[in-house]
Amino acid sequence: MKDIAEVRLWGEQVGALLYNEDNGVTTFEYARDWIANGVSVSPVHLPNRPGRFTFPGLPHETLKGLPGAYADTLPDDFGNAVIDAWLVRNGLDKADFNPLDRLLYTGTRGMGALEYHPVLSNRQSQAVVDVHIDLLVELAQRVLDHRAGLKVSLDGNGDHRDAMTEIFQVGTSAGGARPKAVIAVNEDRTRVLSGQKDAPSGFHHYLLKFDGVRERSNTSEVFGDPQGYGRMEYAYYLMAVEAGITMMPSELLIEGDRAHFMTKRFDRDGNRKRHYQSLCAIDHADYKKPGLYSYEQLFSVARQLRLPRADAVEIYRRMIFNVISRNQDDHTKNFGFVLDSPNAGWRLAPAFDVAFSYKPDSYWVDSHQMTLNGKREDFTREDLLTVAEQVRGLRDEAPQLIEQCINAVGRWREFAETASVDTDLAEWIQQNLRLRL
Secondary structure, eight states: OOOEEEEEETTEEEEEEEEETTTTEEEEEEOHHHHHHTOOSBTTTBOSSSSEEOOTTSOHHHHTTSOHHHHTTSOOHHHHHHHHHHHHHTTOOGGGOOHHHHHHHHTTOSSSSEEEESOOSSOOOOSOOBOOHHHHHHHHHHHHHHHTTOOOOSOOSTHHHHHHHHHHHHTTSSOSSSOEEEEEEETTSOOEEESSSOOOTTEEEEEEEOTTOOOOSSOOSSSOOOTTHHHHHHHHHHHHHHTTOOBOOEEEEEETTEEEEEEEOTTEETTEEOEEEEHHHHHTOOTTSTTSSBHHHHHHHHHHTTOOHHHHHHHHHHHHHHHHHTBOOOOTTSOEEEEOSTTSOOEEOOBOOOSOBOOTTOTTTSSOSSBBTTBSSSOOHHHHHHHHTTSTTHHHHHHHHHHHHHHHHTTHHHHHHHTTOOHHHHHHHHHHOOOOO
16 A cells, blocks of 8 residues: 655654565665764664665564564554454455555554654544543454454444444554553543543553453464453562562553553653664564574673663563563563663663463473573573673672572562462462572
């Protein structure tokens, strides 16, 4: 449909993307005025300089022919399911909707601060819209059922029609496999608004993960999780904070018998957007290839971005926590970096998607997605200490950091009780923690 898009950041033109229909590859070029300000949107592979950038050799399944910096804005599994439902509802053919069209559909609503013009989307209203969580949950499930080939209606009447319109907006911009929505909530949690526009006074931007929405057609490891996952993720949030890991304030939003996990957005400071790049984007590190990337490479990127030592120590702390707590979904889209302004330096983004992720014989989470000291499993304390040598002076500090994480994870049952995690799930997790490193 569209073969060219303008990229903007903080209201300024960054450059343009040109889609080649013949080979499915998109080329990027910086605008002359943007080059003058000296800022790179993604320093490793898109240095701020004249010339065209194209990467035909990158895995198309992951990056869709785009430079990683922009593929990062593309919706992931659930977001694409929502867009596909929108295409069906509007009589459009998915085969004609290329990756650039999906960026333009996202428009100004994506995570981070990159924006794409001209916006192609579902009537991006300027109005402040109240969100009805129960209807969004129902319709998020309907979207997944439709994707799975089940015969469900994507229309409806009255509230259902309005809610379906809303989920086409709030459900596409957030990344990740699990069904989620971007929202704005007030201080006393009595109102929930769409998070697509500036939040009114007294409201804050949050990301909400739907509890109990799942793909019913098979045993997919990609989409939703059984009801109760939100409580488990909240318990892991409490445990990670106890271990000293930096996370955004998070809580549970109770709706009937569901408990939706809700976390404050780190890519928003009030209504100001912060530029974000995942590790996958910034280093073209394919997150769909478990074991292809390592924590040592993550430390290398941190050095290239000139992150402060405190951020490198934080990376190490997260690595330890992931190992001990069995958060094995530690792929390259679950680490990232933020840039506050053209004059700021890059920083490590707060941790997110911190949860128990282990399933025997699973392609994705039978072992860790990223390696450390050449391993994806069967770690020893010496493995952790060896990786500490990536940071000057850290090997001496590492034993204390390891013990802090072990002590925090050792309190799992306490955090599970606080979050009212299902008893059987809590016990399964307890049996699989690595507390003897």
